[in-house]
Amino acid sequence: MRHAMVEDIVSLVKPASVHRSLYDDPAIFALELECVFGSAWIYVGHESQVRSPGDYFCTQIGRKPIVVVRGPDGALHVLHNQCAHRGAMVVALDKGRTDEFQCCYHGWTYHLDGRLKAVPLQHGYPSGFDPKSPSMAMLHVARVSSYRGFIFVNQSTDGPSLEDWLGYMTTSLDDMVDRAPDGEIEVAGGVFKHTYNGNWKLYLENLLDAAHPWFTHRSSIDAAQQQSDDAFTDGAGEIAIRQMRQNGAPYSFWESQVGIWTYPNGHSYLGDYHDDKKLVAALNDPIFRDYMETMEKKKGKDETKRIMEVRRWNSNVYPNLSFMSQFQQLRVIHPLAVDRTLVCTYSFKLRGAPERMFHNTIRFANVVNGTGSLVLTDDLEIYNRIGLGISSEGAEWLQIGRGFQSDVPDEHGGRRGKNSTSEVYIRNMFDAWVGYMGTAGAPRQRARVESVPA
Amino acid sequence: MTMTEEAVDHRAEGRAAKRLGVHECELFLLHEARLLDEGKFDDWLALFTPDARYWVPSEPDQASPLDTVSLIYDDRQLLETRVRRLASPRIYSQEPRSRTSRIVTNVSIEEDADAAFTLVRSKFMLIEFRRNEQRLFGGTSFHRLTVAGGDIKIAWKRVDLVNCDGPMDGIVVPF
Numbered sequence: 001m002r003h004a005m006v007e008d009i010v011s012l013v014k015p016a017s018v019h020r021s022l023y024d025d026p027a028i029f030a031l032e033l034e035c036v037f038g039s040a041w042i043y044v045g046h047e048s049q050v051r052s053p054g055d056y057f058c059t060q061i062g063r064k065p066i067v068v069v070r071g072p073d074g075a076l077h078v079l080h081n082q083c084a085h086r087g088a089m090v091v092a093l094d095k096g097r098t099d100e101f102q103c104c105y106h107g108w109t110y111h112l113d114g115r116l117k118a119v120p121l122q123h124g125y126p127s128g129f130d131p132k133s134p135s136m137a138m139l140h141v142a143r144v145s146s147y148r149g150f151i152f153v154n155q156s157t158d159g160p161s162l163e164d165w166l167g168y169m170t171t172s173l174d175d176m177v178d179r180a181p182d183g184e185i186e187v188a189g190g191v192f193k194h195t196y197n198g199n200w201k202l203y204l205e206n207l208l209d210a211a212h213p214w215f216t217h218r219s220s221i222d223a224a225q226q227q228s229d230d231a232f233t234d235g236a237g238e239i240a241i242r243q244m245r246q247n248g249a250p251y252s253f254w255e256s257q258v259g260i261w262t263y264p265n266g267h268s269y270l271g272d273y274h275d276d277k278k279l280v281a282a283l284n285d286p287i288f289r290d291y292m293e294t295m296e297k298k299k300g301k302d303e304t305k306r307i308m309e310v311r312r313w314n315s316n317v318y319p320n321l322s323f324m325s326q327f328q329q330l331r332v333i334h335p336l337a338v339d340r341t342l343v344c345t346y347s348f349k350l351r352g353a354p355e356r357m358f359h360n361t362i363r364f365a366n367v368v369n370g371t372g373s374l375v376l377t378d379d380l381e382i383y384n385r386i387g388l389g390i391s392s393e394g395a396e397w398l399q400i401g402r403g404f405q406s407d408v409p410d411e412h413g414g415r416r417g418k419n420s421t422s423e424v425y426i427r428n429m430f431d432a433w434v435g436y437m438g439t440a441g442a443p444r445q446r447a448r449v450e451s452v453p454a
Numbered sequence: 455m456t457m458t459e460e461a462v463d464h465r466a467e468g469r470a471a472k473r474l475g476v477h478e479c480e481l482f483l484l485h486e487a488r489l490l491d492e493g494k495f496d497d498w499l500a501l502f503t504p505d506a507r508y509w510v511p512s513e514p515d516q517a518s519p520l521d522t523v524s525l526i527y528d529d530r531q532l533l534e535t536r537v538r539r540l541a542s543p544r545i546y547s548q549e550p551r552s553r554t555s556r557i558v559t560n561v562s563i564e565e566d567a568d569a570a571f572t573l574v575r576s577k578f579m580l581i582e583f584r585r586n587e588q589r590l591f592g593g594t595s596f597h598r599l600t601v602a603g604g605d606i607k608i609a610w611k612r613v614d615l616v617n618c619d620g621p622m623d624g625i626v627v628p629f
Contacts, residue, residue, distance in 0.1 A: 190512050190522040193621035219542035223535045232505045236519075237531025244535070342621050347523065358521060365523045372510060372526035374539050377624035381547040384623075 010438040013430045016401030023199040024390045029338035033062040036319050036436040041152040041162050043321040043332055044068055048186035057095035062335050067091045071112045078153045079114045079138040114138040148177045168412040169267040172315035175325040178307045181294045181352030189347040189362050192369050196380050198387035200335035203343055206379055207314045207322050208270045210254040210420040213247040216382055220374040221248035240367035258420035261410055266318025266432030268425035272311050290354045318429050327364040339387050345369040400426040474572040474599055480561040482606045483576055487556040499537045503607045508533050510613045552584040552627045572599045592616050
């Protein structure tokens with residue numbers, strides 16, 4: 001029944017509510033992969049993961065496997081991970097170093113830029129067979145672009161450049177890099193891989209949600225508040241418990257101290273949640289003091305002050321990236337099915353910072369992004385419960401209206417919530433969603449959605 | 455396996471320099487598994503020394519919990535908080551509660567440089583059922599045991615899951 005009403009996909013988004021089919025209709029999901037993931041810039045990794053010629057790693061755009069590789073000349077290539085012969089996935093390991101790619105099926109071999117290098121038994125192919133033909137290759141993803149080491153790809157040849165598309169959000173990526181005394185960061189410390197039985201959009205919608213911690217994370221807030229500080233800690237517990245207690249800030253804190261900013265193309269960030277005193281960081285921490293001294297020596301006092309005063313919690317780059325500069329965390333969202341999502345979380349090391357600063361990064365990663373975290377596990381439960389709830393025949397329209405009509409313009413071309421509990425960032429993501437779905441794929445999407453059985 | 459400096463650094467004064475036999479270690483591990491299956495997490499916590507660490511690495515052969523993320527890495531403060539949270543009526547990720555069933559086997563005593571401890575290696579399988587889903591975990595556990603006040607205590611525990619670097623939903627009930 002619920003699919004029958006889907007005449008025009010764009011009508012499923014209203015100013016302060018969205019239709020629940022956006023979270024559970026497989027036909028809409030397929031269109032999102034095509035129209036949203038097919039036209040937006042998609043984060044695929046960081047240049048530090050492919051530092052030397054021949055370095056590669058595998059990832060995916062939505063469900064499509066790709067390989068990111070550094071060519072012998074230093075150029076960056078992002079290739080569809082598929083053999084041109086019979087379609088097998090060519091590169092099977094997560095990462096490595098190589099001077100060529102070879103398919104394990106019939107031995108077709110490729111240069112690192114995807115061109116075909118050798119084909120066994122070439123004499124057996126028809127006379128028109130041309131191994132130099134551009135289609136006889138591991139094909140390139142249409143566009144690749146890096147901003148300060150962050151690699152994005154775009155499957156569409158048309159559309160804005162990466163930098164234009166990021167707009168003011170470049171300042172959040174700058175903040176990730178500027179905090180490194182040597183001006184460079186690198187992926188380090190392993191990766192968390194989380195799955196949940198719910199839609200991919202739920203993840204970004206939760207990361208800036210300032211109204212949920214006090215409720216969803218009640219069990220860890222209570223447990224942390226009751227925890228004795230006298231029990232032994234090597235630093236792991238200390239940083240985790242500080243964060244969990246902070247989650248217990250009352251609504252009045254969120255409504256007066258914290259802000260939320262949104263920008264075109266669905267991007268947004270939550271700001272002013274933590275300053276470094278409350279966080280890493282305590283300025284009296286000797287490691288942090290060493291770090292500040294190094295920063296001031298390398299960047300000067302004024303520039304260091306400017307960098308430290310950028311106080312952003314999570315920054316979301318729609319549709320598949322969220323990162324947090326104060327603790328060098330970065331999450332990549334992979335939609336697997338309408339009700340199945342994979343999220344990979346990475347940590348970054350600040351080049352030139354004291355080695356032990358990175359221990360805090362790891363401790364923080366464990367508490368906010370860890371598989372066994374006392375906090376994240378309740379967020380995963382929420383995604384799973386929304387997955388379950390939405391499959392019911394309850395209310396058709398889901399509310400995204402908190403703060404609606406009280407949003408205010410932002411000086412950098414965006415709009416911000418009157419306070420941080422505004423759902424302006426969700427409305428902003430759906431504005432972008434409507435743009436991608438409503439223009440790029442309009443003619444096809446209508447036909448396909450109507451073909452879904454009622 | 456690699457011991458971290460963390461693991462060997464915390465030997466309290468007065469711990470008996472007594473190597474435990476494989477049979478008493480096995481009985482202890484079975485007791486621990488039973489406490490966890492029965493949800494007696496406070497009693498489980500009481501098995502640990504005041505300066506214990508509990509570690510579930512995110513990578514095979516992970517050398518350190520300090521420079522690489524872990525599925526769980528708890529010092530005493532965090533372990534106490536973890537166990538207290540498990541008792542909370544508002545722990546939504548345990549509503550409904552998991553039911554678990556553990557098998558502990560292949561127990562052996564490993565070389566340990568420090569005479570105050572006995573390093574025990576064992577294999578486990580754990581079935582966890584919650585809501586509509588059953589999950590299967592398996593792997594190798596390392597317990598660094600000591601004797602304090604006549605009782606066996608865990609000074610350090612490491613659990614290496616065979617799927618430690620695979621994608622998974624959250625882990626709430628400890629291994």
